Amino acid sequence: MSEHDHHHHDHDHSELSETELRVRALESILTEKGYVEAAALDAIVQAYETKIGPHNGARVVAKAWTDPAFKQALLEDASKAVGTLGHVSRVGDHLVAIENTPGRHNMVVCTLCSCYPWEMLGLPPVWYKASPYRSRAVKDPRGVLADFGVSLPKETEIRVWDSTAETRFLVLPMRPAGTEGWSEDQLAELVTRDSMIGTGFPKTPGALS
Amino acid sequence: MNGVHDMGGMDGFGKVEPEPNEPMFHEEWESRVLAMVRAMGAAGAFNIDASRFYRETLPPQVYLSSSYYKKWFLGLEALLLDKGFISKDDVAAGHAVAPAKSLKHGKFSIPDVERIMVRGKFGRTAPGLAKFKAGDRVRAKNIHPATHTRLPRYVRGHVGVVERDHGCHVFPDTVANDAGEHPQWLYTVVFDGRELWGPDSDPTIKVSIDAFEPYLEAV
Numbered sequence: 001m002s003e004h005d006h007h008h009h010d011h012d013h014s015e016l017s018e019t020e021l022r023v024r025a026l027e028s029i030l031t032e033k034g035y036v037e038a039a040a041l042d043a044i045v046q047a048y049e050t051k052i053g054p055h056n057g058a059r060v061v062a063k064a065w066t067d068p069a070f071k072q073a074l075l076e077d078a079s080k081a082v083g084t085l086g087h088v089s090r091v092g093d094h095l096v097a098i099e100n101t102p103g104r105h106n107m108v109v110c111t112l113c114s115c116y117p118w119e120m121l122g123l124p125p126v127w128y129k130a131s132p133y134r135s136r137a138v139k140d141p142r143g144v145l146a147d148f149g150v151s152l153p154k155e156t157e158i159r160v161w162d163s164t165a166e167t168r169f170l171v172l173p174m175r176p177a178g179t180e181g182w183s184e185d186q187l188a189e190l191v192t193r194d195s196m197i198g199t200g201f202p203k204t205p206g207a208l209s
Numbered sequence: 210m211n212g213v214h215d216m217g218g219m220d221g222f223g224k225v226e227p228e229p230n231e232p233m234f235h236e237e238w239e240s241r242v243l244a245m246v247r248a249m250g251a252a253g254a255f256n257i258d259a260s261r262f263y264r265e266t267l268p269p270q271v272y273l274s275s276s277y278y279k280k281w282f283l284g285l286e287a288l289l290l291d292k293g294f295i296s297k298d299d300v301a302a303g304h305a306v307a308p309a310k311s312l313k314h315g316k317f318s319i320p321d322v323e324r325i326m327v328r329g330k331f332g333r334t335a336p337g338l339a340k341f342k343a344g345d346r347v348r349a350k351n352i353h354p355a356t357h358t359r360l361p362r363y364v365r366g367h368v369g370v371v372e373r374d375h376g377c378h379v380f381p382d383t384v385a386n387d388a389g390e391h392p393q394w395l396y397t398v399v400f401d402g403r404e405l406w407g408p409d410s411d412p413t414i415k416v417s418i419d420a421f422e423p424y425l426e427a428v
Binding site for chain 1 (some may be wrong): 212215216217220223226228229231235236239261282286303305309312319323326327328329331332359361374375377395406415416421
């Protein structure tokens with residue numbers, strides 16, 4: 001199809017349907033050439049839909065909140081520490097956990113594309129990959145946090161981690177007050193995806209009931 | 210390259226708009242694009258930095274007006290055409306009409322799926338001693354490579370402090386162009402907000418990047 005035809009086509013169909021046709025055509029080409037098995041593509045999608053997600057990161061955070069030795073190991077070498085937990089997805093090398101404290105709040109971005117700890121948090125949300133977040137997070141993090149309805153004391157240091165290499169960052173948020181004696185399972189319920197990116201806080205105990 | 214993808218510090222893109230209960234994919238084709246990129250990469254058609262570079266080289270107006278997975282699709286198609294895995298005739302026909310090219314790791318099949326759900330390893334044996342250590346003051350070089358680089362523009366020429374040493378990693382600037390892995394020391398370098406954005410910047414902001422040693426010079 002020529003470039004002219006593409007343009008002509010756009011008048012009759014949405015960009016989406018044209019994209020859909022092109023994607024299907026590429027998949028046909030790749031399978032017919034014997035590069036990929038169509039069923040293997042299905043299996044990849046299924047694996048992303050079922051095996052990864054913020055529940056993995058939440059387990060790690062809840063464990064760190066209840067087990068000081070694990071927390072220390074996590075902050076020293078997150079890939080290694082997470083690897084000792086059998087029940088979360090297998091994490092690759094180069095995971096770095098960064099701890100929020102009363103004096104310092106951490107926030108993660110990838111200004112160049114979309115680098116994100118997939119194994120811990122799943123695939124990134126659209127906003128994480130979109131221009132407003134990528135452009136502003138490093139220059140105006142407080143303004144970005146305000147877009148999420150989050151505000152921090154004006155003296156709190158905000159540390160923004162731009163994921164420019166293959167290192168991946170997981171924010172370890174502060175444990176919410178009023179959760180003394182809670183089990184790991186209960187605590188994991190409080191851990192939100194955004195609290196592990198640094199654009200939100202964990203839920204409060206009251207928010208669960 | 211100084212492309213529109215390098216958007217740290219740009220103004221005018223508006224507010225961040227989180228979508229409540231966002232689905233993993235908004236359209237089915239997005240999941241197929243993700244799967245094709247992962248499968249063809251794992252089969253050895255390209256490495257992750259090459260796939261990034263092909264998205265970065267999309268025309269700026271296309272980059273800015275395309276959805277995330279549309280960019281992935283356009284980058285994938287361009288890359289596969291360039292490397293000879295597909296031809297223009299294939300694309301025009303919507304089917305394989307030209308002969309296949311052999312893949313480094315062979316056909317991607319179901320048993321390969323588990324392997325790609327774990328991230329690849331980018332750490333490599335150090336070819337020499339690290340030039341910097343935690344606490345060193347360093348300047349991000351004022352360099353403007355025309356090809357793939359992971360040194361964002363907003364830090365170039367600015368002074369920061371080395372905070373962590375991550376060991377030696379594959380160097381994106383060369384591996385993206387099939388010019389070899391050339392492992393380099395990788396450091397987390399922290400910059401003060403005022404150093405990057407001037408005296409009016411919020412004084413409580415610190416920004417770090419992970420910088421490969423060739424991006425840095427001693428101060």
